[in-house]
Amino acid sequence: MTANPAKPLSGEVYYPSPDVIEQARVKDWEALAAFANQDLEGFWAREAEELEWFQKWEKVLDDSNKPFYKWFVGGKVNIAHNCIDRHLKTYRKNKLALIWESEDGKEHRTFSYFALNREVSRMANIIKAMGIQKGDRVTIYMGRVPEIVFAMLACAKIGAIHSVVFGGFSVDALQGRIEDSQSKLVITMDGSYQNGKVVELKRTVDEALKRCPSVENVLVIKRVGHEVPMEAGRDHWYHDLLALPIASGKCPTEVMDAEDPLFILYTSGSTGKPKAILHTHGGYMVGTYTTLKYVFDIKDEDRWWCTADPGWITGHSYLVYGPLLNGATSFMYEGGPTYPYPDRWWQCIERYGITIFYTAPTAIRGLMRFGEAWPAKHDLSSLRLLGSVGEPINPEAWRWFYRVIGKERCPIMDTWWQTETGMFMITPMPVVPLKPGSGTRPFFGQRAEILDEHGNPVKDGEEGYLVLLRPWPSMMRTIYNDPDRYLQQYWSKYPGKYLTGDSARRDEDGYFWIIGRTDDVIKVSGHRLGTAEIESALVSHPAVAEAASIGLPHEIKGQGIHAFVLLRAGYQPSPELGEQLRQHVASHLGPIARPEEIHFMDKLPKTRSGKIMRRVLRARALGLPEGDVSTLEE
Numbered sequence: 097m098t099a100n101p102a103k104p105l106s107g108e109v110y111y112p113s114p115d116v117i118e119q120a121r122v123k124d125w126e127a128l129a130a131f132a133n134q135d136l137e138g139f140w141a142r143e144a145e146e147l148e149w150f151q152k153w154e155k156v157l158d159d160s161n162k163p164f165y166k167w168f169v170g171g172k173v174n175i176a177h178n179c180i181d182r183h184l185k186t187y188r189k190n191k192l193a194l195i196w197e198s199e200d201g202k203e204h205r206t207f208s209y210f211a212l213n214r215e216v217s218r219m220a221n222i223i224k225a226m227g228i229q230k231g232d233r234v235t236i237y238m239g240r241v242p243e244i245v246f247a248m249l250a251c252a253k254i255g256a257i258h259s260v261v262f263g264g265f266s267v268d269a270l271q272g273r274i275e276d277s278q279s280k281l282v283i284t285m286d287g288s289y290q291n292g293k294v295v296e297l298k299r300t301v302d303e304a305l306k307r308c309p310s311v312e313n314v315l316v317i318k319r320v321g322h323e324v325p326m327e328a329g330r331d332h333w334y335h336d337l338l339a340l341p342i343a344s345g346k347c348p349t350e351v352m353d354a355e356d357p358l359f360i361l362y363t364s365g366s367t368g369k370p371k372a373i374l375h376t377h378g379g380y381m382v383g384t385y386t387t388l389k390y391v392f393d394i395k396d397e398d399r400w401w402c403t404a405d406p407g408w409i410t411g412h413s414y415l416v417y418g419p420l421l422n423g424a425t426s427f428m429y430e431g432g433p434t435y436p437y438p439d440r441w442w443q444c445i446e447r448y449g450i451t452i453f454y455t456a457p458t459a460i461r462g463l464m465r466f467g468e469a470w471p472a473k474h475d476l477s478s479l480r481l482l483g484s485v486g487e488p489i490n491p492e493a494w495r496w497f498y499r500v501i502g503k504e505r506c507p508i509m510d511t512w513w514q515t516e517t518g519m520f521m522i523t524p525m526p527v528v529p530l531k532p533g534s535g536t537r538p539f540f541g542q543r544a545e546i547l548d549e550h551g552n553p554v555k556d557g558e559e560g561y562l563v564l565l566r567p568w569p570s571m572m573r574t575i576y577n578d579p580d581r582y583l584q585q586y587w588s589k590y591p592g593k594y595l596t597g598d599s600a601r602r603d604e605d606g607y608f609w610i611i612g613r614t615d616d617v618i619k620v621s622g623h624r625l626g627t628a629e630i631e632s633a634l635v636s637h638p639a640v641a642e643a644a645s646i647g648l649p650h651e652i653k654g655q656g657i658h659a660f661v662l663l664r665a666g667y668q669p670s671p672e673l674g675e676q677l678r679q680h681v682a683s684h685l686g687p688i689a690r691p692e693e694i695h696f697m698d699k700l701p702k703t704r705s706g707k708i709m710r711r712v713l714r715a716r717a718l719g720l721p722e723g724d725v726s727t728l729e730e
């Protein structure tokens with residue numbers, strides 16, 4: 097789409113203002129899209145050349161063993177070198193890389209690229225001293241403090257594979273992820289602050305490690321000052337080690353193969369336990385760099401704020417790696433949006449002069465509830481672009497964000513992507529006309545299609561399965577230790593096409609509208625959870641014989657979890673038991689997984705082969721037709 101297309105677009109459309117067009121790095125979207133379409137490798141090679149390689153690649157894309165694609169084959173690189181080292185040779189050395197504010201607003205910490213290098217090097221040296229080598233896995237389980245950024249980059253710098261587990265997850269989730277990754281080291285904190293409360297991270301680690309023999313060391317960062325048990329020989333205070341000579345501020349950056357693993361990140365898929373999505377140094381680097389550059393048009397004078405937690409892919413790609421690759425100044429806030437008051441975020445935008453603000457629909461809906469008086473108390477005129485991610489944004493929330501926060505000046509980049517894609521896939525750019533609730537069109541070089549059950553493209557306006565047709569550099573490489581599942585889950589339904597797991601439709605202007613997941617993934621406040629994990633937490637309670645969980649529409653969270661349980665003999669349904677079960681899930685899996693409601697059942701709808709038909713539960717709850725129930729057990 098060009099800024100002012102010849103044919104007017106249908107529906108509610110917001111065209112970019114002359115100001116926005118004037119500032120935008122890409123003015124002719126169409127031309128760049130055409131180039132990338134006809135020369136995919138050429139487009140990505142040109143982007144990759146903007147970054148530094150220890151040795152240039154021999155081949156941009158190797159598709160000889162599809163769908164195990166390889167990018168920048170033969171290239172030698174390290175993403176940490178491009179996030180930090182590269183900038184030290186330029187004026188950016190003294191530029192702020194990271195600005196941080198504590199939840200209570202009383203502490204501020206800032207790091208220039210020079211300081212970031214020192215902190216990351218010190219942590220890298222400490223991690224090495226703990227015996228971690230290239231290829232070893234390190235689990236990071238922390239709150240939103242600068243040290244989580246250091247920890248991720250330190251791993252990258254020495255070639256270790258980080259596995260960040262969201263600090264809002266509880267013991268079962270953490271234990272499963274440590275065990276599956278066979279991490280030797282866990283980096284954590286005594287606790288973190290969240291909405292005025294302390295989350296006891298170290299205690300959860302202790303609990304999890306009772307069943308994780310692979311872990312040799314635990315590195316503990318002091319944040320809240322709570323007394324925590326420290327196991328001699330295993331647990332180490334980070335500040336104690338920082339005082340030792342090993343914690344030098346200089347550490348060589350490891351030369352990695354472009355295809356060497358950078359991190360794994362666990363995410364929920366259909367059925368079964370979470371999958372470890374694997375990303376690599378070279379392709380992931382080029383993908384996150386390029387997308388942030390074009391979509392959010394990051395420039396040196398910008399101050400970028402991505403509100404996501406580093407425990408999710410959005411935090412990985414667009415809080416940690418993408419901004420640093422672009423040499424940007426990034427802001428990170430420790431706490432939640434409404435503590436102590438619902439203007440906490442608006443206060444930060446004003447205080448730090450944020451120019452680009454990237455957040456989630458659930459947060460916007462939550463903040464909308466408090467009314468316009470809260471944002472009105474603050475000067476938000478520094479903003480020039482807004483962004484949304486994680487779930488479809490309802491037009492009402494879009495318009496509020498646009499009008500009340502962006503003052504009708506700031507285009508909203510509604511970016512559709514996934515843990516698996518690593519980078520934005522369907523997304524506007526500042527010059528692209530917007531329609532509230534649509535991510536507009538695929539990113540440069542990508543093509544998307546909407547298919548019916550048999551693999552035929554559906555007509556415009558009809559709903560179907562969203563697939564991606566062309567490889568991209570930051571695509572997941574595999575599921576760590578489970579390549580068969582990678583093939584099965586993403587490439588088997590429509591051979592040669594990447595199955596996203598989402599349903600969508602396309603309108604007559606070629607704009608894509610995401611509807612939601614077609615599998616057993618529930619998006620709660622933008623957080624991706626799997627029914628299997630919730631159900632297994634439920635059946636670990638002595639009262640529960642069987643359980644099924646589904647997502648149902650929720651005004652703020654997008655989706656809320658509803659659980660249907662069958663009790664064991666001797667247990668009676670009661671509101672107290674329902675409350676106990678909700679609490680049980682929260683304490684085992686994490687507060688974000690707490691069901692809205694527990695429904696006690698006499699029986700669950702199942703197929704003749706014994707599979708629970710969640711689709712039928714959902715239809716019944718919503719009063720919709722149950723669809724094809726021919727496989728339903730008598």
Ligand code: WTA
Pocket residue numbers: 363408409410484485486487488489510511512513514515516535596597598610612613619622623624
């Ligand atoms: C959903 C988050 C609509 C979608 C980056 C996808 C979205 C899943 C959008 C991936 C968006 C993400 N509009 N839906 N802009 N962004 N989704 O892995 O269902 O946590 O498949 O990655 O979130 O969730 P994940």
